[in-house]
Amino acid sequence: xxxxxxxxxxxxxxxxxxxxxxxxxxxxxxxxxxxxxxxxxxxxxxxxxxxxxxxxxxxxxxxxxxxxxxxxxxxxxxxxxxxxxxxxxxxxxxxxxxxxxxxxxxxxxxxxxxxxxxxxxxxxxxxxxxxxxxxxxxxxxxxxxxxxxxxxxxxxxxxxxxxxxxxxxxxxxxxxxxxxxxxxxxxxxx
Amino acid sequence: xxxxxxxxxxxxxxxxxxxxxxxxxxxxxxxxxxxxxxxxxxxxxxxxxxxxxxxxxxxxxxxxxxxxxxxxxxxxxxxxxxxxxxxxxxxxxxxxxxxxxxxxxxxxxxxxxxxxxxxxxxxxxxxxxxxxxxxxxxxxxxxxxxxxxxxxxxxxxxxxxxxxxxxxxxxxxxxxxxxxxxxxxxxxxxxxxxxxxxxxxxxxxxxxxxxxxxxxxxxxxxxxxxxxxxxxxxxxxxxxxxxxxxxxxxxxxxxxxxxxxxxxxxxxxxxxxxxxxxxxxxxxxxxxxxxxxxxxxxxxxxxxxxxxxxxxxxxxxxxxxxxxxxxxxxxxxxxxxxxxxxxxxxxxxxxxxxxxxxxxxxxxxxxxxxxxxxxxxxxxxxxxxxxxxxxxxxxxxxxxxxxxxxxxxxxxxxxxxxxxxxxxxxxxxxxxxxxxxxxxxxxxxxxxxxxxxxxxxxxxxxxxxxxxxxxxxxxxxxxxxxxxxxxxxxxxxxxxxxxxx
Numbered sequence: 001x002x003x004x005x006x007x008x009x010x011x012x013x014x015x016x017x018x019x020x021x022x023x024x025x026x027x028x029x030x031x032x033x034x035x036x037x038x039x040x041x042x043x044x045x046x047x048x049x050x051x052x053x054x055x056x057x058x059x060x061x062x063x064x065x066x067x068x069x070x071x072x073x074x075x076x077x078x079x080x081x082x083x084x085x086x087x088x089x090x091x092x093x094x095x096x097x098x099x100x101x102x103x104x105x106x107x108x109x110x111x112x113x114x115x116x117x118x119x120x121x122x123x124x125x126x127x128x129x130x131x132x133x134x135x136x137x138x139x140x141x142x143x144x145x146x147x148x149x150x151x152x153x154x155x156x157x158x159x160x161x162x163x164x165x166x167x168x169x170x171x172x173x174x175x176x177x178x179x180x181x182x183x184x185x186x187x188x189x190x
Numbered sequence: 191x192x193x194x195x196x197x198x199x200x201x202x203x204x205x206x207x208x209x210x211x212x213x214x215x216x217x218x219x220x221x222x223x224x225x226x227x228x229x230x231x232x233x234x235x236x237x238x239x240x241x242x243x244x245x246x247x248x249x250x251x252x253x254x255x256x257x258x259x260x261x262x263x264x265x266x267x268x269x270x271x272x273x274x275x276x277x278x279x280x281x282x283x284x285x286x287x288x289x290x291x292x293x294x295x296x297x298x299x300x301x302x303x304x305x306x307x308x309x310x311x312x313x314x315x316x317x318x319x320x321x322x323x324x325x326x327x328x329x330x331x332x333x334x335x336x337x338x339x340x341x342x343x344x345x346x347x348x349x350x351x352x353x354x355x356x357x358x359x360x361x362x363x364x365x366x367x368x369x370x371x372x373x374x375x376x377x378x379x380x381x382x383x384x385x386x387x388x389x390x391x392x393x394x395x396x397x398x399x400x401x402x403x404x405x406x407x408x409x410x411x412x413x414x415x416x417x418x419x420x421x422x423x424x425x426x427x428x429x430x431x432x433x434x435x436x437x438x439x440x441x442x443x444x445x446x447x448x449x450x451x452x453x454x455x456x457x458x459x460x461x462x463x464x465x466x467x468x469x470x471x472x473x474x475x476x477x478x479x480x481x482x483x484x485x486x487x488x489x490x491x492x493x494x495x496x497x498x499x500x501x502x503x504x505x506x507x508x509x510x511x512x513x514x515x516x517x518x519x520x521x522x523x524x525x526x527x528x529x530x531x532x533x534x535x536x537x538x539x540x541x542x543x544x545x546x547x548x549x550x551x552x553x554x555x556x557x558x559x560x561x562x563x564x565x566x567x568x569x570x571x572x573x574x575x576x577x578x579x580x581x582x583x584x585x586x587x588x589x590x591x592x593x594x595x596x597x598x599x600x601x602x603x604x605x606x607x608x609x610x611x612x613x614x615x616x617x618x619x620x621x622x623x624x625x626x627x628x629x630x631x632x633x634x635x636x637x638x639x640x641x642x643x644x645x646x647x648x649x650x651x652x653x654x655x656x657x658x659x660x661x662x663x664x665x666x667x668x669x670x671x672x673x674x675x676x677x678x679x680x681x682x683x684x685x686x687x688x689x690x691x
Binding site for chain 1: 285491494497508509512517521525551554629
C-alpha cells in the first residue's frame with residue numbers, strides 16, 4: 001500500500017513535471033524533479049548499497065528544497081574528494097544525519113545555519129565528517145534510549161545497522177554538546 | 191388456647207427433644223395400658239381369692255363341727271380326758287370361724303342362716319354338755335341327750351351346707367360376671383393394643399416424614415445446585431428447630447450464590463463488551479495507520495512533503511503556470527487530507543471533494559482515455575462515513591480496470607438514497623476481478639502481495655467499512671472479467687459522528 005501510493009505519487013508528480021515543462025515553468029520543474037528524486041531515493045532502497053554520488057545527490061536535493069523554505073539562512077558546504085564518489089556505502093548513511101540536523105538542530109537557532117560535509121580516503125577507510133552548528137543534543141541520553149522498534153533512518157538505527165554491517169562497534173563517532181553543534185565521524189572500511 | 195401454645199412451642203423444640211417427647215408419649219401410653227390391665231386383673235384375683243377364702247371358712251366350720259362331734263363320741267366311748275379338752279378347744283375354734291364367717295356375710299339369707307346356726311349350736315352344746323356331764327359322772331343315760339344333740343347337729347350341718355350353697359351360687363354368678371368382664375377386657379386390650387400400634391405407627395410415620403421432608407427437600411435442592419441448576423426454590427420450613435436452621439442457611443447460601451453468579455455473569459459480559467470495544471478501536475486504529483500511506487515507513491516526513499508542495503505551488507504561480515499550480519494544489523489537498531485527517535469518520539461531502547481532486551489529477555494523466563462521472567442528488571453534508579473510502583476505491587478502479595484499456599475507460603460514482611440507507615456505487619468498465627480473486631477479497635483473506643498491492647487497498651477499505659457498520663455485511667462487489675466491476679457500499683443515512691481518533 002505504501003509503496004504503491006508512493007509510486008502513484010511519483011507518477012503524479014511526473015505528470016505535473018511534464019505539464020510544468022509544457023507551461024514553461026523551469027523553476028517549478030526543477031523543484032518537482034528534486035522531490036521526485038528524493039521520493040525515489042527513499043523508496044525501495046532500505047539498507048541497499050549505493051554509490052556515494054547517489055547519496056550525495058539525494059543530500060543535495062534535500063538541502064536545496066530546505067534552502068527554498070528558509071531562504072538564505074541555510075548554508076551548505078562540502079569538501080568531497082573526487083575519488084570517493086564511486087565508493088559504495090549503505091543507503092542513508094549520510095542522509096540520516098542531514099535529516100536529523102535539518103529537522104531538529106535548527107529549531108531555536110539564531111544566525112546562519114551551517115552544514116558541512118567532508119569526505120576523503122584515509123588509508124583503508126573512507127572518512128566522512130558531517131558538522132553542523134545547531135543546538136546539539138545529549139548524546140549519552142540518546143544512546144541509552146531503548147526503543148522496541150528503531151525506525152529506519154534514525155541515528156540509532158543507522159548506527160546499529162552500520163555496526164552490524166561492518167562488524168565494528170565504532171564505525172560512527174558522534175560528538176555533540178548543547179548549543180555547540182554536532183560533529184559526526186563515519187569511518188567506513190573499504 | 192392451650193393447643194395453640196403447645197403448637198407454637200412444638201415448633202421451637204429441637205429435633206432431639208421432639209423425638210424424646212414422642213417416645214415419652216408412647217411409653218406413657220403403653221405403661222398406662224399395662225397398669226390398667228394389671229389393676230383390673232389384680233382386682234379380679236382379689237375377689238376370686240376372697241370367695242375361695244369364704245368357701246374354705248365355711249368348709250372349715252363343717253369340719254370343725256364334725257371333729258367336735260367326734261371328740262364327744264370318743265369321750266362318750268372311752269372317757270378320756272384328752273377328748274374333753276379337745277372338745278372345749280374345738281368349741282373355741284368353731285366360735286372363731288363362725289365369727290370370721292359372720293364378719294364377711296353380706297346377704298339377708300346368710301344372716302338368717304348364721305343366726306340359725308348359732309341357735310342350733312347353743313342347743314347342740316347344751317345336749318353335748320349334758321351328755322358329757324352324765325358320762326363323767328358314770329351314768330349310762332347319756333345316750334338320750336347325745337342323740338338329741340346329734341339330731342340338732344344334723345340341722346346345723348344342713349344350715350352350714352345351705353350357707354355354702356348360697357355362697358357357691360353367689361360366687362358362681364360373680365364368676366360368670368368375671369368371665370364376661372374378662373373377655374370384654376381381652377377385647378378392649380386387643381383393640382387398645384391395635385389402636386396404640388396404629389397410632390404409634392401413624393404418628394411415627396408422620397413424625398419421621400415431618401423430620402425427613404425438609405431434609406429431603408434440602409437434599410434435592412442441594413443436588414440440583416451441585417448439578418449447576420442454580421434456580422432452586424426457597425425451602426420452607428415451619429418449625430424452628432435444627433432443620434429450620436439448615437433450611438434457612440441453605441436458602442441464604444443459594445440466594446447469595448445466585449447473586450454472585452449473576453454479578454459475575456454481568457461483570458464478564460461488561461468486560462467482554464469493553465474488550466470488544468477496545469479491540470474494535472485498536473483494529474480501527476491499525477487499519478487507519480495502514481491507510482495512512484505516506485507513513486514513516488517510507489521515511490517521508492509528511493510535513494516536509496507538504497511544505498515542499500506548497501513551495502512548488504508558489505513557484506508555479508509565480509511562473510504563471512496555471513495548470514501546474516492547479517495540479518500541485520490538488521496533490522497538496524489530497525496529501526493534506528491523508529495526513530491531517532486522522533479522524534476516523536468524515537462527512538460524505540469531504541470524501542467526494544477528495545475524489546474530485548484526485549480525478550482532477552488523473553485526468554491530466556490519462557486525458558481522454560478515461561471518463562469520470564460523479565452523480566449525487568442528495569445532501570451529503572449530513573452523512574457520516576469512514577475516511578479514505580471513496581478515493582482508494584476509485585483509484586483501484588482506475589489502476590485495475592482502466593490502465594489496461596487503450597480507450598473508452600469509464601469510472602462512475604453514483605450516490606443514491608433508498609429509505610434510510612445511502613448507497614455509494616463505484617462502477618468501472620475495466621478488466622474486472624477474476625472470480626477466485628473476488629472470493630478471496632470477500633472472504634477477507636489477507637495476503638501479503640509483493641507485486642500488486644491493490645487488493646490490499648480494497649481490503650483495508652472494506653475492513654474499515656465493516657468495522658464502521660459493526661460487522662454487518664454492508665458492501666457488495668460484482669465483477670466480470672473484461673466487462674467491469676461494481677462496488678456498492680451501504681451506509682445508514684443517520685447516525686455516526688465525525689470522530690477524531
